Amino acid sequence: MSSRTDEVVPVDEGERRAWDAGELPPPSDLGDGLWCIPVAIPEGTLPGTLAYAVLDDDGVHLIDPGWDGTANLTRIAEALAAAGRTLDEVATVVVTHHHPDHLGxxxxxxxxxxxxxxxxxxxxxxxxxxxxxxxxxPEAYRATVEQWGVPHDRRAELLASFTRPSLTGDVQPDVLVADGDVLELGARRLEVVATPGHTGGHVCLADRAARLLFTGDHVLPRIYSGVGIGVQPGDEPLGDLLSSLERLAPFDEYTVLPGHEFRFTGLRARRERIAAHHLRRTAEVAALVEELGDATVWEYARRLTWTAGWHGLDGFWLHSALRQTEMHRELVRSGRAQQWLTRDA
Ligand SMILES: [Zn+2]
Incomplete structure (x- = not known):
């Protein structure tokens, strides 16, 4: 039997329907001691996170347990109880990245x-x-805004949108892993695959024996997750993201267990869609370089096409547009963009 890999196919239609209705599906037993436990995100637009639990003789091991709070703790406790286990047995919490809807x-x-x-x-x-x-x-951000070439009358709204406090709390991990390390969770062996881009140290986890890939927010079936969220200026998150999409090629036939939406097959098609999504804008920026050269981020951004229209962007959305423009321009400038743009041509 061969799986169809030319498109994204939900493993469980019920999961997809629940997501589309803005609801959490019930926990599901995926077999061999693996459970999917949907947990809620009380803020923002996404209904929830898909947490995963590995149940074995040596304890319960959780992957991306989700947003902090007693409601989600209860959800996990109830799902474990259905499997005859308890929260006291939780021995490991592995996270794909530090965002509050995963590490919380x-x-x-x-x-x-x-x-x-x-x-x-x-x-x-x-x-x-x-x-x-x-x-x-705010002073550092003020300098960035200036460097982007934002006109004086547009700076205040950017600075105002910047004042939101970080939702992420500091957590000191007990175990640090790196690309290629293997986590032994009971009888299951999960290989760490470094996939920076969404965040600076995002990882996916590959279960080669069961042909499963836990992708966190690196690859979601329909959502394009943000790039370089929390990354410091000077890094090149977009180039990292594109490389990290290619790094998953060995797992194209695996079942994908993402951090949101629904489990699916068709990783290759999805990887290519995500890369093309970002490269469209990179190509747009590259086409302007001859004319605009070293012009500011602002000058580039106002020449690009935006869903809301350039004049429809304000506050945080204007910030996001400028930051995206900066990342695409850096990718072009570094010369790294060429390898993907020419391949796609
Ligand atoms: Zn997330």
């Missing part, structure tokens, strides 16, 4: 059961940078 509950679980928290060393650095007070220093 980890510290509470550790306090409850003494579980070890596992994170990539690169992601620990990314988290440390995000919780550093310097990351929310």
């Amino acid at each position: 509950l980890a510290a509470r679980l550790r306090a409850h059961s003494g579980a070890r928290i596992v994170m990539s060393a690169d992601e620990r650095r990314a988290l440390a940078a995000v919780v550093d007070p310097a990351a929310t220093d």
Whole structure:
């Protein structure tokens, strides 16, 4: 039997329907001691996170337990109870990245059961940078806005949108992992695959024996997750993301277990869609380089096509547009864009 890999196909239509209705599907037993436990996101637009639990003789191991709070702790406890297990048995919490809808509950679980928290060393650095007070220093952002060439009368709205506090709390992991490491969770062996881009140290986890790939927010079946969220200026998150999409080629035939929406097959098609989505804008920027040269980010951004129209962008959306423009321009400038643009031509 061969799976269709030319398109994204939900593993469980019920999961997809629940997501589309803005609801959480019930926990599901995926077999061989693996469970999918949907947990809620109380803020923002996404209904929830798909947490996963590996149940074995040596304990319960959770992947991306989700947003912090007693409601989600109860959800996980109830799902474990259905499998004859308890929260006291949680021995490991592995996170794909540091965002609050993935890492959030980890510290509470550790306090409850003494579980070890596992994170990539690169992601620990990314988290440390995000919780550093310097990351929310308005003076540093003021300098960035100036460097982007934003006209004086548009600066105030950008600075106002910047004042939102970080939702991410600092968490000191117990175990740091790196690309190629293998986590032994009971009888299951999960290989760490470094996939920076969405965050600086995002990882996917590959179960080669069961042909399963846990993708966090790196690859979602329909949503284009943000690039370089929490990454410091100077890094090149977009180039990293495109490389990280290619890194998953060995797993194209695997079943994908993402952090949101629904489990699916068709990884290759999805990887290519995501790359093409970003490269459309890169190509747009590349086409302007001859004319605009070293012009500011602002000058580039106003020449690009935006869904809301350039004049429809304000506040946080204007910030996001400028940041995206900066990332695409950096990718073109570094010469790294060429390899993907020519391949796609
Ligand atoms: Zn997420």
